[in-house]
Amino acid sequence: MIVTNDTPSSSGALSSGFLARLAGKMRSASSATRRDNAALISGDPAIVASEADRLASTLSSLVLEAERIATTVSAGLHGQRRSGPGETFWQYRPALPGEPVTCIDWRQSARSHKAYVRETEAEHAQTIYLWCDLSPSMIWSSQPSSLPLKRDRAILLLLAVASLLERSGERVRLVSPNGRVDLPLGAGRIASRIALALASLAKQPDESTLLKGSALPPYSQLVIASDLLAPDREVTTLFRQLAGSGVRAHILQIIDPAERDLPYSGRIRFEGLENEPDLILPAVETLRPDYAGVFARRQTRLRTIAEGCRHTFQPHQTDTSTASALLSLSASLSGHRGGGRP
Secondary structure, three states, rough: EEEEEEOOOOOOOOHHHHHHHHHHHHHOOHHHHHHHHHHHOOOOOOHHHHHHHHHHHHHHHHHHHHHHHHHHHHOOOOOOEEOOHHHHHEEEEEEEOOOOOOHEOOOHOOOOOOOEEEEEEEOOEEEEEEEEEEOOHOOOOOOOOOOOHHHHHHHHHHHHHHHHHHHHHOOEEEEOOOOEEOHHHHHHHHHHHHHHHHHHOOOOOOOOOOOHHHOOOOOOEEEEEOOOOOOOHHHHHHHHHHHEEEEEEEEEEEEEEHHHOOOOEEEEEEEOOOOOEEEEEEEEEHHHEEEEEEEEHHHHHHHHHHHOOOOEEEEOOOOOHHHHHHHHHHHHHHHHHHOOOO
């Protein structure tokens, strides 16, 4: 959202529905960002190419930073630790109702009053899919001099988790709203190959839609990095489509701190980055408590829907530690793969 400070005026009332619209769809930016995003939405080839070139110029540093972060937290991910076909013992777990008697380990079960099943560790790698939201709303920072674009932080986290997964023996693939993305051929590190693929995707002006649940094979794992600034019904549909296909998603919601705090004062003109209508609000500081409530309720709703679909939900602000976010994400991935069941 573009922010323009007009002459302060008296405070005005704002309905909860109006605030919900602001919390779910709007953000602020410079006038130059507004023009560039309008061009991105319309598909202006020159602006799209310019923005793609700008992204390409930062990818090499993002790859290096991702590798550094992955090295720091590599002990937090155990890619092979999950049940499945193999000969190496992994764990005992309580038997579930309806499991064949032949699966029960009677020696271990005799030591307690419960029946236990002996599980082996899977000896084959699985494929983890990654999706980065490249829509215009992600090309924004409330403090360009000190905070990264939401898109750049999303890419950094995905490159770092790709590096972690590669080190643990897993296969990593990239997807877009149009389906699976072919990575450049070669023997380079996976983070570098994904970065090149993202640079190619950024040249396409149609990356403003959410991922389609049908883009993935059943019972796969997916990491999403997005601000989720789409209508709630579309986000809900995505989460449920993924769950209906047996896909487990690990959702990184990328948030600029201004989107949470609404740190503006006076009469403010907000202009949308994705064709939202302009809003002129008086004494915005008086709306902050109501806005905070709307924002918190939407976050709770997104988490409830995601976890109800057996996905993990992890908000990440661009002013917080990338390493901490990666460590939490790696723990979620390890936990979901550990059970070995969709």
